[in-house]
Every structure is written in structure tokens, then in C-alpha cells.
Amino acid sequence: MSWKVKLNILLLSGLFIACGGGSDNPGSDPDPEPDPVPAPRATTLIFPENNSECTTGVVVSDTQSQVLFEWNESENTDSYEVNLRNLNTNNTSRFTSNTNSVNITLNRGTPYEWFVVSRADGTSETANSPSWRFYNEGPGIENYAPFPAVAISPERGAILNGITSVDLSWTGSDVDNDIVDYEVYLDTNTDPTTSLGITAETSLPDVAVSAGNVYYWKVVTRDSQGNSSTSEIFQFRVD
Structure with a gap:
């Protein structure tokens, strides 16, 4: 083989190496996924x-x-x-x-x-x-009605199994801090009308229930000035 042919082969080999491809990182992803967006944090x-x-x-x-x-x-x-x-x-x-x-x-x-x-x-x-x-704030209001009560237990939509009584509990609050009592209503009507009584506490224990029913309940909160508020209607099911 002449020296000219050998020279051409060497030149072509160098060209292939330069153009084709050696890679400094042959295992790298040519199209990497973007970093995930971090989840936002809750504010105060x-x-x-x-x-x-x-x-x-x-x-x-x-x-x-x-x-x-x-x-x-x-x-x-x-x-x-x-x-x-x-x-x-x-x-x-x-x-x-x-x-x-x-x-x-x-x-x-x-x-x-x-x-x-x-x-x-x-x-x-x-x-x-x-x-x-x-x-x-409202014009000329000297005493505000209580905030509507909020259910604690049972939670809204709760499913309770194998029970014959339930403890109802809620929270109440008032700008004027003059809540006097609560009246609790519970039955199987979507707008309950059966009063379970009046209490100064924020719970009512041992309320009788039976399996196979959906129960609805609400709380009426009263203050010392005769103002009142009615909670949302809460519900739970007994299986």
C-alpha cells in the first residue's frame, strides 16, 4: 500500500472520530425531564x-x-x-x-x-x-349574634358502624363572649325539627341512634341579649 493511500485512511479515520462521536458522557439523557415544580406551602x-x-x-x-x-x-x-x-x-x-x-x-x-x-x-x-x-362591623350594632356553631363529632358525612348511641359535640364562639346556651336538633329529616334539649355545654352525650338511618342535626346558639344563630345542617349515617 502506498504512503498516499495510508495517509488518506488515517485522515478519514480522524474525521469519523471527530464527527461521530465519542461522547464525554455516553449514558446522559439527550432530553432530560425538567425538575418538578415544588408544591406551594400554606399561608398564615x-x-x-x-x-x-x-x-x-x-x-x-x-x-x-x-x-x-x-x-x-x-x-x-x-x-x-x-x-x-x-x-x-x-x-x-x-x-x-x-x-x-x-x-x-x-x-x-x-x-x-x-x-x-x-x-x-x-x-x-x-x-x-x-x-x-x-x-x-355594622351601623349602630352594640351586641353581635353568636357565630353559627361548627360540628366536631360526628364529622360531616361520617359513617358509624355498630353503635346504638352517639356523642354530639361542636364549637361555639361570639365576638361579645356572651353565649348562654345551645339547643340541639336531630332526626332523620333533612331539616331536623326534633329538639334534644338545651344545654350550656358544647356536647351532648349518649344520643340514641339506630342502624340503617341517616341522621341530620343542627345547633341553635343563643347569647345574653337574645341574639341567636343557627348552624349548618350536619349529617352522619349509622350502619
């Missing part, structure tokens, strides 16, 4: 404060005022959704904010419940803050 609420009367709103009419809702910034969060429920009507409204505050127009002299959902771009995961309740 600041204002309106829990179980309080909101007195700092800007009055916009005889029936409405505007209140600045505030919460702490949370990690891995791009936007927030404020969930606000009117406790008189149970209607819920939602408001989105890219910062840790938002102005919302409210009915005056009305109880509300609110919490904030943290959201992040690129993931469907969310995180919820605790829920807080407050009264929006």
Missing part, C-alpha cells in the same frame, strides 16, 4: 382576625364596606385565592391575588368565614390556610 392569616369584629373597613354605603384582607407570603407560591363565605347565606365568593392582600367589599353587620388557597404555576398541588371567622 393576618387580618381580619379570627373570632373578632372587623372595625377598620372603609364604609362605601349604608349596607357595605370595603375591607383589606391580609396574610403572610408563603413559600413556592405564585398566586393566592381567597375563599370567603357569608355565614348568613352560606354563599361563597372567591378572589384571586398575586400579592398577600386584597380589598373585598362586604355586607355590614354580617358574619363571614375565610381561608386562603396557595397556588403555584406548573403544578396542580395547592395548600390551604386555616379558616377564620369574623363579623364585619
Whole structure:
């Protein structure tokens, strides 16, 4: 073989090596998956404060005022959704904010419940803050009705097996701290009318139940000024 042929072979071999391909990392992924988006963290609420009367709103009419809702910034969060429920009507409204505050127009002299959902771009995961309740200040109101009671046990939609009695328990709160008593209603009607009696406690033990029934119950809370509030209707099933 002539030296010219040998030279051409060497040149071609070098060309193949340069163009084809040795790789510094032959096992690397040519199209790696992007890093997962971290889940957002739950925020903590600041204002309106829990179980309080909101007195700092800007009055916009005889029936409405505007209140600045505030919460702490949370990690891995791009936007927030404020969930606000009117406790008189149970209607819920939602408001989105890219910062840790938002102005919302409210009915005056009305109880509300609110919490904030943290959201992040690129993931469907969310995180919820605790829920807080407050009264929006009303014109000329000297004493506020209690907040509607909240069921603790049985939890809403609970299924209870092999029992013949149940302990009912709930929480009550009032801006004026003057709750006097509670009246509990329970039966198998979707709007219960059978009173189990009046108590100053936040529980009612050993309520008789029987298998095969769905039970509905509610709590009426009364204060020293004759104001009252009625809770949502809670339900549980006994199998």
C-alpha cells in the first residue's frame, strides 16, 4: 500500500472520530425531564382576625364596606385565592391575588368565614390556610349574634358502624363572649325539627341512634341579649 493511500485512511479515520462521536458522557439523557415544580406551602392569616369584629373597613354605603384582607407570603407560591363565605347565606365568593392582600367589599353587620388557597404555576398541588371567622362591623350594632356553631363529632358525612348511641359535640364562639346556651336538633329529616334539649355545654352525650338511618342535626346558639344563630345542617349515617 502506498504512503498516499495510508495517509488518506488515517485522515478519514480522524474525521469519523471527530464527527461521530465519542461522547464525554455516553449514558446522559439527550432530553432530560425538567425538575418538578415544588408544591406551594400554606399561608398564615393576618387580618381580619379570627373570632373578632372587623372595625377598620372603609364604609362605601349604608349596607357595605370595603375591607383589606391580609396574610403572610408563603413559600413556592405564585398566586393566592381567597375563599370567603357569608355565614348568613352560606354563599361563597372567591378572589384571586398575586400579592398577600386584597380589598373585598362586604355586607355590614354580617358574619363571614375565610381561608386562603396557595397556588403555584406548573403544578396542580395547592395548600390551604386555616379558616377564620369574623363579623364585619355594622351601623349602630352594640351586641353581635353568636357565630353559627361548627360540628366536631360526628364529622360531616361520617359513617358509624355498630353503635346504638352517639356523642354530639361542636364549637361555639361570639365576638361579645356572651353565649348562654345551645339547643340541639336531630332526626332523620333533612331539616331536623326534633329538639334534644338545651344545654350550656358544647356536647351532648349518649344520643340514641339506630342502624340503617341517616341522621341530620343542627345547633341553635343563643347569647345574653337574645341574639341567636343557627348552624349548618350536619349529617352522619349509622350502619
